[in-house]
Amino acid sequence: MENLKMMRVTYVVDHHRLGDLTTLEPIYLRFEPVGCTATILTKLYRENKFRINQNIALLLVSAILSDTLHFRSPTTTDDDRLMVNYLLPIAKIDNVESYANQMFAAKSDLSRYTMREILFLDYKTFIFNNQLWGVGVVETFYPNNTLTRKDELFEAMIDEKKRSNLTGILFSVIDIVNLRNYMIILGETEKFIIQKAFNVNVQDRIADLGSRISRKKDIVPSLERYFKNSN
Structure with missing residues (x-):
């Protein structure tokens, strides 16, 4: 604020x-x-x-x-x-x-939003090991509608990463029917951290985090543990 x-x-x-x-x-x-x-x-x-x-x-x-x-x-x-x-x-x-x-x-109807607006619908920044990271989330009945537009989302993420001098930026598309988290991975920094923190593979710049759908309870605590243990 x-x-x-x-x-x-x-x-x-x-x-x-x-x-x-x-x-x-x-x-x-x-x-x-x-x-x-x-x-x-x-x-x-x-x-x-x-x-x-x-x-x-x-x-x-x-x-x-x-x-x-x-x-x-x-x-x-x-x-x-x-x-x-x-x-x-x-x-x-x-x-x-x-x-x-x-x-x-x-x-779930995101048709009226630009990808930059979607990025910031539910977006927060966190400090992990003195590094500033952005973590955005969108919850939807129709995850493929957003995932198929990931190239547009990459542009918005690149712009925000540069504008706010972030170490990394992450964006999760939450399938609220099947309770599944598809995290969009921007670059090599994000890919390395997510693979290590969640023990998952990244394919076509998307990491399937399974049922870890809560930023507050699943995503951020896992990242905090990784950065703490990697010191």
């Missing part, structure tokens, strides 16, 4: 690990190892006895279902399921399976 250090942060709610946030004064923190921040927000609504209307319930349910891939992601917890079950009648969702599938189908 731009100008974060100039803002007065009073409350942080998240389901990721704590980063390098520093504040001038004590603040409220609520971090929990759940599948989605919306799970924690739902808890806060309930704990403080705030009424949740239908629109808010729809947003919260959608966020949890999206982040947990309808409870199929390894990040899913019992709390995520409990909060969705609590929210469903408020959101007036009768068939959660149908709702989730419609949501994922809409999410």
Whole structure:
């Protein structure tokens, strides 16, 4: 977030690990190892006895279902399921399976995006062993639609790697039907690291990482372990 250090942060709610946030004064923190921040927000609504209307319930349910891939992601917890079950009648969702599938189908339509926009739909940077890496992810019903356009994606990745002075850049195409991760490999640096960190082969500049679909729980921890052990 731009100008974060100039803002007065009073409350942080998240389901990721704590980063390098520093504040001038004590603040409220609520971090929990759940599948989605919306799970924690739902808890806060309930704990403080705030009424949740239908629109808010729809947003919260959608966020949890999206982040947990309808409870199929390894990040899913019992709390995520409990909060969705609590929210469903408020959101007036009768068939959660149908709702989730419609949501994922809409999410999978990437035709209106350029490849550069797709690269940054869900993109984060990480520091591994003092090296800056970019890791992007797209979750889709139709992985081949993106994989067949990988040459266009390479151009966007090359541009971003140079622009941000990255050591490496990775991009995963997640098949949310078969729960499979196809990682697009830009160059020799990325190829060497992925082969070593995940013990996989790279063919036609794509690494099949199998069921390792979570950046938070599968990809980043494996890269961190590799860089730590390679020192």
